[in-house]
Structure formats: structure tokens, C-alpha cells
Amino acid sequence: MEKLKVGIIGCGAISGVHADAIMSSENAVLTAVADIDQDVCKEAAQRYGCTGYTDYYDMIRSEAIDAVHICTPHYLHVPMAIQALKAGKHVMVEKPIAIGVEEAGELIEVAKAAGKHLGVAFQNRYNNTSKQAKALLEKKALGEIKGIKGLVTWYRDEAYYKDSSWRGRHDTEGGGVLINQAIHTLDLMQWFGGEMLAIKGNIDTRMLDTVIEVEDTADATVYYDKGAVGIFYATNCFTTNSSVEIEIHCEKGMLTIKDGELTKVCDGKKEMVVDDHHDGKYKSYWGDSHKKLIESFYKGIITDDETYYVTGEQSICALEMIKGIYASAKTGKKYYF
Numbered sequence: 001m002e003k004l005k006v007g008i009i010g011c012g013a014i015s016g017v018h019a020d021a022i023m024s025s026e027n028a029v030l031t032a033v034a035d036i037d038q039d040v041c042k043e044a045a046q047r048y049g050c051t052g053y054t055d056y057y058d059m060i061r062s063e064a065i066d067a068v069h070i071c072t073p074h075y076l077h078v079p080m081a082i083q084a085l086k087a088g089k090h091v092m093v094e095k096p097i098a099i100g101v102e103e104a105g106e107l108i109e110v111a112k113a114a115g116k117h118l119g120v121a122f123q124n125r126y127n128n129t130s131k132q133a134k135a136l137l138e139k140k141a142l143g144e145i146k147g148i149k150g151l152v153t154w155y156r157d158e159a160y161y162k163d164s165s166w167r168g169r170h171d172t173e174g175g176g177v178l179i180n181q182a183i184h185t186l187d188l189m190q191w192f193g194g195e196m197l198a199i200k201g202n203i204d205t206r207m208l209d210t211v212i213e214v215e216d217t218a219d220a221t222v223y224y225d226k227g228a229v230g231i232f233y234a235t236n237c238f239t240t241n242s243s244v245e246i247e248i249h250c251e252k253g254m255l256t257i258k259d260g261e262l263t264k265v266c267d268g269k270k271e272m273v274v275d276d277h278h279d280g281k282y283k284s285y286w287g288d289s290h291k292k293l294i295e296s297f298y299k300g301i302i303t304d305d306e307t308y309y310v311t312g313e314q315s316i317c318a319l320e321m322i323k324g325i326y327a328s329a330k331t332g333k334k335y336y337f
């Protein structure tokens, strides 16, 4: 079968992870890149030996590409994805799918109307630890879930925000630690815990208030449909990027994901279930699973089966949780889904 021809829009920090995954794929070839910054565009095109475009629309129009990966600032995800879908391309969009739930919904409708695949980069669902935890929960190996704890304590300084001016602003990033850093953990909390009834949370800007207009710290309580409780805390104000920590307390024991390991405690016995073999090539807090996610997306395209990847619809739940945290922070009341 002929390989899928793929283009990348946005050649910044995360794009190299996508390029490496595309170039090592048996199912795809990196055909073109686009970046509005001429130097960045030229450098990326040279590095990957492909055509470079400073106008992404020219790339979509001129190149015979089958799929695009959107690795641009958050506010550009929806308009770029819509243009690409309307031009007949499949779309893999970096997280978040959109800044708001409503525009994410519009994008999903456009993908359906175009009959094209739309995947979202929640790569942490493909970590060995996440997949194994999900499998244990599905077969109720430890009984029903009673509570889920998600902690994200990272470090982002002024330089990080100055480096890319779209970060730290409501109109271009769409939020702070919630929509950018902690969205993966929110996604896992809902993937593990299932349907949610309501959420209640708070946001604050504790350290970076002179640098950013969005929150650098947030917390929430999640009320799951079946009575379980979720506890969530995220901050960009710690002094280092600690491992994300997820604890799932079940009737018969506890599952913990931390430091790239899944451990199980049952009947007083602690057991290491699986680890994530992080090879250190990319930042540890990005994880190593983009390649698996991207390969699954291509399998979904080739077999026309969306069960292989994280769909637009699936990615909306985390966005809805964020919307709920912002809403309840304003009203002081629970936000019902």
C-alpha cells in the first residue's frame, strides 16, 4: 500500500516529536512543513528534506498530502483544522482540540461532514502505565473505583512564556496550567473514572501574575456518576517538573502511576505492574507515546476505523472539565455536565 503523505503545520517545540514519528513510520512519509516564521520554516524543510511553506493554506492547496498534523498555538487549531478538512485532509491536532467546547463541537461536525478522520494528541493514553491501568479497571481487578487523585506540579518560568508570545494569554492559549499542562491528567482522570456528574474548582495566579493573564494554579473536586470522587491539583509554580501522580483508590486496593511506573497495592502486597521505558529523547513530562499515538492514527485512517485513536469527541471531555472549573471558580457552585 502506498504510504500516507503527511504535512506538519507549526514547526516549534513539539513539531520534532511529530516529525520523528512520521519519518520512522512504515505507513507515512513527511512531505511538507509549514510555519509562518520564514527562518523556522526553512530550517525545518532543510532538516526533514521536504518542501516548506510560510502559508499553511498554500501547503494544503498545492501538495498532494493525505493528512496534516497541527502543531500551532491553541487558538489556531480549529480554523486550521477546518481548512484542512474542507480541503479533504485527515487531521491530527495537538491538544487541546480547541480553546472552547463549542468550537470543538463545530470542528467535529466539519470532520463528519467531510468524512475525514480527526485525531487529538492525548498521547499519555498510550503509555504502558495508562493502558494497563485502564485494562485492570475495565475488568474490575480491584473492584469498583472509590476515588481518583491527579497531581501535576511543574515549573514554568518567565522565559517559557516570553519564548512563545501566544502562551499566557486568554485569547491565544485559552487558559493556563489547566488547558496547556494539566489537560492530559484531566483526560486520564475521566478516561479511568468514566462519566461525571459535576465538577467544582478554583483557579489562581500565584507566581507569574506579572507575566501571564491566565491561571498558574488550579484545583478541583470531581463528582463521578457512580459516586466516586476525584481530587485534582495542578500548578506551574513548583521548582521542578515533578512526575505527574495519579492514584486510583478501588474497593480492594490502589493503583498508582508515578515516575513512569504503575504499581498495584492489593491485600497489603505492593507489586510493580508495568513501566514506560522512557528513553530520555524527549522531555520526560511529554512522555514517549506520541509515536504510538500517531501510528494508531494512521492505522485508523488506513482501516477507516476510529477506534484506533483518540477522537475529537473523546477529547472534548477534558475541555468540558476545564470549562466547569472556570465556571465554578466564578460562581462558587458545582458545574453540572
Ligand SMILES: NC(=O)c1ccc[n+]([C@@H]2O[C@H](COP(=O)([O-])OP(=O)(O)OC[C@H]3O[C@@H](n4cnc5c(N)ncnc54)[C@H](O)[C@@H]3O)[C@@H](O)[C@H]2O)c1
Binding pocket: 009, 010, 011, 012, 013, 014, 015, 034, 035, 036, 037, 040, 054, 056, 070, 071, 072, 073, 074, 076, 094, 095, 096, 121, 122, 123, 164, 180, 285, 286
Ligand atoms: N502533547 C504534548 O505533550 C504537547 C507538548 C508540547 C506542546 N504541545 C502542543 O503543541 C502545540 C504547539 O506548541 P509548541 O510548544 O510547539 O509551540 P511553539 O510556540 O514552540 O511552536 C508553534 C509554532 O507555530 C508557528 N505558527 C504560529 N502561527 C502560525 C501560522 N499562522 N501558520 C503556521 N505556523 C504558525 C510558530 O511560528 C511556531 O514555530 C500546542 O497546542 C501545545 O499545547 C503538546
